[in-house]
Amino acid sequence: MKEFLRLDNKLNLELKIKPLSPxxxxxxxxxxxxxxxxxxxxxxxxxxxxxxxxxxxxxxxxxxxxxxxxxxPGSTLKGLFRDRFTTMYKDNSFVKNLFGYTEGNSEDEKARKSRIFLQDxxxxxxxxxxxxxxxxxxxxxxxxxxxxxxxxxxxxxxxxxxxxxxxxxxxxxxxTEDFRTEIFLNNMSDFKELQGIYFIIRDSINGEIRIGNSKTRGFGQIEFEVSDLRYSVFHGKEENFKKFEQFFEIDEEKSTKIADKYLEKVMKLKTEYKKVDIKDPNEFIKALFSEVK
Structure with missing residues (x-):
């Protein structure tokens, strides 16, 4: 469990869930x-x-x-995200590393805690x-x-x-009301996880995401919108985020600072980069996908 003794970075993404059908x-x-x-x-x-x-x-x-x-329920949303990640990425170890797993039923049982959490x-x-x-x-x-x-x-x-x-x-x-959920993601390695989330947002805009019962009868089609995106940069780990700094601004209220140094610098995505337009992606999305292998 050594990977949970450190926190290299932290992402907090708030999504608006818009029903396109009841x-x-x-x-x-x-x-x-x-x-x-x-x-x-x-x-x-x-x-x-x-x-x-x-x-x-x-x-x-x-x-x-x-x-x-x-x-x-957050479990419903997390199941949806895990299914989509499994479909998008053939690397099963990547998906298991992100969503966690338990294997075996004996003393040799292995487990890994999820790094992604979806709120109700x-x-x-x-x-x-x-x-x-x-x-x-x-x-x-x-x-x-x-x-x-x-x-x-x-x-x-x-x-x-x-x-x-x-x-x-x-x-x-x-x-037919709009809903709000939050995604918490710890220790992103190369922003591949965030790319996957944006793929799911894209799929929802394309009308491919449904939740709940009676989907074949026209219920449950939803679209995701980015309401807020915050990225916590910890002291000594600033280098990985530098290529995205231009698209964010510092949230001083939520940041932790000692004297003139930040222990945790919370960066929030600027309003002009929140909208996801799959036909004309903004500069932040272009930068995100150009950096992910």
Whole structure:
């Protein structure tokens, strides 16, 4: 575990997640058993406080009693990123070194901690997040008032391709709100990892990234945008970053300084270099890809 006794550099990347199609929060399937109506549900985007789904006396599914904040689990996003990295890079050792691994089931078991961490994604606008913590709404007898504000529902009756008959109705709960996540990446060796992240951003702009349930029914298409990118340069490790300095500015508030020397100099990407245009890439992206082998 020697590689975790040192920290040569640290990247903090904030991404905005823009739904290009609805994001499925819950899929409910109604099944008839005699005179009773039974529902089975599948959650893909979660809420912080779970309730239960109920069917009314007509057999139609109602919005459930969940009342927590809507979020996309970081594990869902990390799985997406790992799959894309595995597809892009045939070097399995590189992917394992980045995302970590555990091998074996005996005393010879080997393990490596992940160097990349993806946070749970919550609503991009903090004002909308406050609705889930409004005291008046929490005390209200209708506990899921906040979630109703951002969730819509749609019902469809699929047709079986073989029999051409209608199958069990499906009810979708979905949102079209923007989300925000953060990526933390430690000890980049040659900026190859950041290049891979930008490849994923490019793929999302090309409409190739989907998350959640019912992707084949048009749900879950997303696009990533760079909201903020910060790179921590530690004392004695400045040389590797010099070729990118022109695209960044110092964040004095987050930096650590003793006298006139920086122990940790936090550099933030200038606003004009945040936009990713795959047809006309900015100078920072050109420099990043020219330096990565």
């Amino acid at each position: 994001l499925c929060i819950k899929l409910s399937k109604e099944e008839k058993e005699g005179e009773e109506s039974k529902s089975s549900t599948y959650s893909t985007i979660l809420v912080t406080e779970q309730g239960e789904t109920k069917a009314n006396n007509t057999g139609e599914l109602e919005l459930d009693t969940r009342k927590g904040e809507i979020y996309i 994604a919550f609503f991009f606008e903090n004002e909308k997040r406050k609705n889930f913590y409004d005291i008046d709404k929490i005390k209200d007898s209708n506990k899921n008032e906040a979630i109703k504000e951002f969730v819509n529902s749609r019902s469809i009756t699929p047709i079986d391709h073989f029999s051409s008959k209608a199958v069990a109705p499906l009810k979708f709960e979905y949102t």
